[in-house]
Amino acid sequence: xxxxxxxxxxxxxxxxxxxxxxxxxxxxxxxxxxxxxxxxxxxxxxxxxxxxxxxxxxxxxxxxxxxxxxxxxxxxxxxxxxxxxxxxxxxxxxxxxxxxxxxxxxxxxxxxxxxxxxxxxxxxxxxxxxxxxxxxxxxxxxxxxxxxxxxxxxxxxx
Numbered sequence: 001x002x003x004x005x006x007x008x009x010x011x012x013x014x015x016x017x018x019x020x021x022x023x024x025x026x027x028x029x030x031x032x033x034x035x036x037x038x039x040x041x042x043x044x045x046x047x048x049x050x051x052x053x054x055x056x057x058x059x060x061x062x063x064x065x066x067x068x069x070x071x072x073x074x075x076x077x078x079x080x081x082x083x084x085x086x087x088x089x090x091x092x093x094x095x096x097x098x099x100x101x102x103x104x105x106x107x108x109x110x111x112x113x114x115x116x117x118x119x120x121x122x123x124x125x126x127x128x129x130x131x132x133x134x135x136x137x138x139x140x141x142x143x144x145x146x147x148x149x150x151x152x153x154x155x156x157x158x
Contacts, residue, residue: 001034003110008117013038014054016047016069051076056116056123059088062103067091071138074098074130079123081112091138097130 004011015025015038022040029038044050047069051057057073057080064086071091073080080098082088094100099116101108116123 004113007114014041016041016044018042047072051078054078056081058113060109061085064088071134074134077127077131079116079126093133097133098126
């Protein structure tokens, strides 16, 4: 956050969700005097309304399954910066729908965030490509066909 604030002093960060680090995050935010820049928003049922208002979504997971929240962000045409772990590279195509960085690398994460914040046109292009990617690759029909293909393959193995 300090590196990002050096370049974008008016940046605001919203953390969505809840977890075991809530108290530690609240304390760290307070200790660093970032209360006016960092908001712990908790779980929200209105993400489809909030997502289009964001400049980008950052998802620095160390482990992750499919990352449904990333698909939601893409549908809202919000570009993504995420870590290349688990199923995230299936949801985010590096350089096409967002940027992927190695896990546990805050420097690269901050650099990717700054890179996109500096370039609104690229953010717009990544967001539009993300929506297209999700609509083409993750439709209900496509998901059902993918599941059926797995079942067919398993049936032929036995």
